[in-house]
Amino acid sequence: MTLASDDKPRWTRKHLLSLEELSxxxxxxxxxxxxxxxxxxxxxxxxxxxxxxxxxxxxxxxxxxxxxxxxxxxxxxxxxxxxxxxxxxxxxxxxxxxxxxxxxxxxxxxxxxxxxxxxxxxxxxxxxxxxxxxxxxxxxxxxHPTQGLLDVYTMRERFGKIEGLKVAIVGDIANSRVARSNLWALNKLGAEVILVGPPTLLSRSFEQLGARVVHDFDSIIGEVDVINMLRVQFERVKSSQFPSVREFTRLFGLTWDRFQRCKKDVFIMHPGPMNRGIEIQSDIADGPQSGILQQxxxxxxxxxxxxxxxxxxx
Amino acid sequence: MRTQYDADDVKRAIAALVDQIAVTFSHDKPLGIIGIRTRGEVLAQRLTQLLKARGFARIERGTLDITLYRDDLSEIGPKPLVRPTAVDFDLAGMPILLVDDVLFTGRSIRAALTALADFGRPAVIRLLVLADRGGRELPIQADLVGLTLKDVPREHRVNVRLKETDQVDEIVVEPRNT
Missing domain, CATH: 3.40.50.1370 (Aspartate/ornithine carbamoyltransferase)
Structure with missing residues (x-):
């Protein structure tokens, strides 16, 4: 066992307002x-x-x-x-x-x-x-800084480090504070972030924040270590931006078929509350590769x- | 006032402590040794090794971080960061040897005793320190003492350095901020 010498406190903030402003x-x-x-x-x-x-x-x-x-x-x-x-x-x-x-x-x-x-x-x-x-x-x-923190904490616990991880965040990015906080934290800690969603809910402008923007979930499914499925926020989505629920599930839902094309040790996350059967299939959410309750x-x-x-x- | 104790002094003090432990606890019964971070943890590791060599076969070791229990948390300005506590055995009914490097005001020990109470109810808790420098502010005394330092001015620090954390074994009495 290694022993750290006495740590000097390095925390100087009275508030926690965003992860964007943290080093x-x-x-x-x-x-x-x-x-x-x-x-x-x-x-x-x-x-x-x-x-x-x-x-x-x-x-x-x-x-x-x-x-x-x-x-x-x-x-x-x-x-x-x-x-x-x-x-x-x-x-x-x-x-x-x-x-x-x-x-x-x-x-x-x-x-x-x-x-x-x-x-x-x-x-x-x-x-x-x-x-x-x-x-x-x-x-x-x-x-939603504490959600971003607990997500990276859970990833770090699972993989031992954040640096070098490939993380897909999938769904309604435009309306998601969870996606933004995750993006900031993951970028700062050296992960690669891929944002996945329909063009109406994920504009190219996210590339300026340091993410890869992808509209075809299947094109990246086999290369990521972590898939963080966002909740479809029915209360925030304007109908014109949002495809039908069936179409959304077909294009961006984590279905059994997609799950089988993932990396063998892929880690599945969701900030909750889940819409089972819409953005994520129930047996994946409850399965052994899900970190949802650890989160x-x-x-x-x-x-x-x-x-x-x-x-x-x- | 002597201000410098070298590696041999530290070694002798630890050997004397092992002798004291051997007469205080029985080697064929369970014994929990809990070190207070950071140097108490190192001492606990060393004592465990030496005691095992003397036939103590049933030692459980743990580490306590007392930061969250300090009574001066709201007064000391920036709070120190908390490091993990690791007590992975059941304290209930066990004899416990609590280990720290320096005994001064007694406040760390008070905090450690409060923390231990949250883990269970040991049969007995004995306090071991490598160096007792006097200057108590609470009615707390050590049961086993390696070195007793006399007449150390309050504004001086007693720095225990151990190889595992500081690359050298020594005890130095020095003015603060040097």
Whole structure:
């Protein structure tokens, strides 16, 4: 066993707003911290006192089951107190609602606001408005940094490293914050990213972000190490951009036929919630090469690491 | 005040500690040895090796990172990064030897005891340190001590360096920030 000498802290951020703004080293710090926190969840008493007396607010203006639960449990495992604040956004005055809410929340003396909001940039906006830490849990189609982190964490766990991996992200790229956060993290850590989807949901402009853009899923199916299937977001897709569901499944679904043409050790991922039978066939999602439940488990460790780090500046 | 202890001093201190362990614990019963990161872990490794050579056949070894349990987390400015804890055996009912390099204020040990309680209820916990430099701020004392350093000024550091992490075995008492 090798022993590292004492690490000097290299984390200097009060907020986690996007992966675009992080360096590769900063992403590695989070992933390594997540490694350390993973052990906590294996103990008989799954709790450490690191954030005792701190308050974390879950402010979700959009629906979420897994992310909200995951953040709440992560905060509780660190002994923080957790408040849940959920409200559907009024479409007319998103900005005002967010400011009012933030001020109210801040008046309660909180340390971290975990925010999900339908407007891109809302987490950045909030971070400029409040004094406490802000963690972005999804802002419109912009970013979902903890999902990107838990995805690369799960890939790193599976393959030992990210560098040199070929990762396909498939589906409705245009509307996907998960795709953007994954793209940033994977690029920074040295993976090759191939974005796959219909031209209406995946424009060539993504090439400027450092990805290969492909409209024919079958053309790359045999060369990738990881396939990350995105959820078809019926609530976001405008009908004119979106083919029929049957056509989508035929062209971009992970069917049994396509799966059999994949690399032997291909790793299948999905951020959830899944539309079984639409973007992914059920028995592939539940099969031995699926990392979908590991993603959920790892999400907890990653979020513990993020909450610890953003409050670590003293 | 002596400020320099070389590799031979460290070797003698560790040998003395092994003798003390041999009279404190029985070699034919289970014994858990848990080192506090970073140098306590190295010491625990060495002690385990030496004890196995002396007939201790049922040793389990673990490593504790106490960062999350420190009572000064909100006061020390930037928090240190957390490194993995690895205690892969059941502590319940076991005698445990807790190992650290230097005993000073006692706060690390307080944190380690709190952490251990989350893993189970050992039969007994004994504390072993390579060097006791005095200066306690809590009612905590070591059961087994390699070296007792006298009259070390509070503002001085006692740096234990071990080959595995620092390429050299030595203990140096020096002013901070040198």
């Amino acid at each position: 590769a080293d900063e992403i590695r710090v989070i992933l390594d911290q997540a490694d350390a926190f993973k052990e906590v969840s294996t103990r008989s008493i799954k709790k450490v006192p690191a954030l005792r007396g701190r308050v974390v607010v879950n402010a979700f203006f959009e629906d979420s089951t897994r992310t909200r639960t995951s953040f709440a449990l992560a905060a509780q495992r660190l002994s923080a107190d957790v408040i849940d604040f959920s409200e559907k956004t009024s479409s007319t005055n998103k900005g005002e609602t967010l400011i009012d809410t933030a001020r109210n929340i801040e008046a309660m003396g909180v340390d971290v606001i975990v925010v999900r909001h339908g407007a891109a940039g809302s987490a950045h906006y909030l971070a400029r408005t409040v004094k406490c830490s802000v963690v972005n849990a999804g802002d419109g189609a912009h970013e 959920v488990t790892n999400g907890l460790s990653v979020r513990m690491a993020v909450l610890y780090l953003v409050t670590s500046l003293g």
